[in-house]
Amino acid sequence: MKILLTGASGNLGMALLAYFQTQKTITNHYEWLTPSSSEFDLLNIEQIKQYLQINQPEIIIHCAALTDGKLAKTNPEIFIQANSYATKNIAEYCANAGARCIFISTQSVFGQYPKDIYYEGDKIGALDNYSLSKQRGEEYLQQIIPNQHVIIRLGRLMGYYPHQRVKFFQYAIDALRQNPPTIEAVADEYENISSAVHVAKFIERALTHQDIKLYHLVSKGGASRYDIMKKIADYFQVTTEIIPISLQKMQKLNNVPNRVNLLDSRYHQADSPIILPHQPWQDDVGDYCQSLNLSNLTQITK
Numbered sequence: 541m542k543i544l545l546t547g548a549s550g551n552l553g554m555a556l557l558a559y560f561q562t563q564k565t566i567t568n569h570y571e572w573l574t575p576s577s578s579e580f581d582l583l584n585i586e587q588i589k590q591y592l593q594i595n596q597p598e599i600i601i602h603c604a605a606l607t608d609g610k611l612a613k614t615n616p617e618i619f620i621q622a623n624s625y626a627t628k629n630i631a632e633y634c635a636n637a638g639a640r641c642i643f644i645s646t647q648s649v650f651g652q653y654p655k656d657i658y659y660e661g662d663k664i665g666a667l668d669n670y671s672l673s674k675q676r677g678e679e680y681l682q683q684i685i686p687n688q689h690v691i692i693r694l695g696r697l698m699g700y701y702p703h704q705r706v707k708f709f710q711y712a713i714d715a716l717r718q719n720p721p722t723i724e725a726v727a728d729e730y731e732n733i734s735s736a737v738h739v740a741k742f743i744e745r746a747l748t749h750q751d752i753k754l755y756h757l758v759s760k761g762g763a764s765r766y767d768i769m770k771k772i773a774d775y776f777q778v779t780t781e782i783i784p785i786s787l788q789k790m791q792k793l794n795n796v797p798n799r800v801n802l803l804d805s806r807y808h809q810a811d812s813p814i815i816l817p818h819q820p821w822q823d824d825v826g827d828y829c830q831s832l833n834l835s836n837l838t839q840i841t842k
């Protein structure tokens with residue numbers, strides 16, 4: 541069976557590949573297609589159509605996306621093109637070929653209809669261009685292949701990969717490893733966080749089970765960047781003082797709410813088939829730090 545993994549060079553894609561390569565049943569069972577962004581360019585619909593027709597994947601794990609929020613602010617059209625229309629074309633291929641699509645989405649599809657906690661069935665409504673483009677991607681999948689998709693909504697992803705698009709966890713570790721006297725971090729914006737390993741295990745199960753369509757996969761509780769930075773600093777016993785600052789001081793880029801709190805499906809679906817551990821975010825960050833396998837941060841080499 542052929543699996544196409546888009547975005548294999550991204551933070552999540554690399555984490556997924558690293559996990560799947562350790563799972564013999566998966567490596568033996570499936571043929572993996574991992575095209576680069578120039579071979580499967582989300583901005584080139586003809587190329588995407590051709591790639592899918594030639595390679596005929598039976599499952600598409602769709603991680604590729606434009607993710608730079610700054611660029612989305614100034615150039616919304618290419619985000620709709622890459623994150624919405626490309627997903628529509630993938631869905632149309634799946635509809636014709638009888639294939640399935642596992643789509644990675646984001647907590648930030650919520651916000652227009654504020655709530656304390658968001659469940660899977662809650663009405664989505666994004667507030668910024670990047671999130672809107674992901675929302676449209678979700679909607680296309682639901683319309684075009686209602687029974688052949690899985691949508692996984694994630695919070696801030698825990699990962700550390702040498703990648704050109706540095707995300708918060710990588711930034712935090714790189715900043716702390718310099719051991720400066722102080723680092724400022726935003727303390728009044730809370731988000732969920734998600735473990736890349738949990739995403740991989742969830743997808744592993746979704747490859748053979750078709751019982752879930754929409755899933756929130758996040759640690760318990762919301763954390764600010766300050767909270768996360770503190771937790772990593774404590775774990776590695778870095779002496780840097782972390783100074784809490786407000787979003788206002790950071791000149792918030794997007795009009796997104798400063799608290800998005802997804803409720804993980806494991807928490808409230810009594811019959812949830814997913815039996816991954818569901819822990820507070822502090823424990824997941826601790827596991828993440830441990831997985832880096834370092835006694836101190838200065839051991840990291842890029």
Ligand SMILES: NC(=O)c1ccc[n+]([C@@H]2O[C@H](COP(=O)([O-])OP(=O)(O)OC[C@H]3O[C@@H](n4cnc5c(N)ncnc54)[C@H](OP(=O)(O)O)[C@@H]3O)[C@@H](O)[C@H]2O)c1
Pocket residue numbers: 546547548549550551552553576577578580581582583602603604605606607622644645646647674694695696697703705707
């Ligand atoms: N990171 C998070 O905190 C987070 C949170 C929630 C949801 N998500 C979602 O999770 C998925 C993976 O995110 P990530 O953190 O791994 O993102 P990332 O590190 O920015 O990686 C993006 C991936 O998409 C590819 N890509 C970018 N533009 C492309 C194009 N025009 N055509 C084809 N491929 C293109 C990149 O390829 P190149 O390397 O060649 O550019 C890269 O493989 C995304 O769908 C994102 O929306 C991420």
